Amino acid sequence: MYTVMVSENSSYMNESERYKHGEYQTADEVIRECKKIVDDYLLSAFKEGMGSEELYKSYTSFGEDPFIVSEESCKFSAWEYAKARCQEIAK
16 A cells, blocks of 8 residues: 655645645556646646746745655655656746
């Protein structure tokens, strides 16, 4: 079982702002859901003419930061994924 927890980048150290997003059966499902959370923010925050660095700064300041809790190894970095997606979105 894989659990997605979400922290708000705007209040990263405040654990009371953290919430449980959902539980998933496979690593593929949980990673897909984490990517969707990041993509939803990036696509809503992107404005025409915005550069990738500006979009990434917006994400790291105000976006949601999903992470995976599991007894099995399942690696996902929302910030690394967001950085790559910002370059694709802001082309």
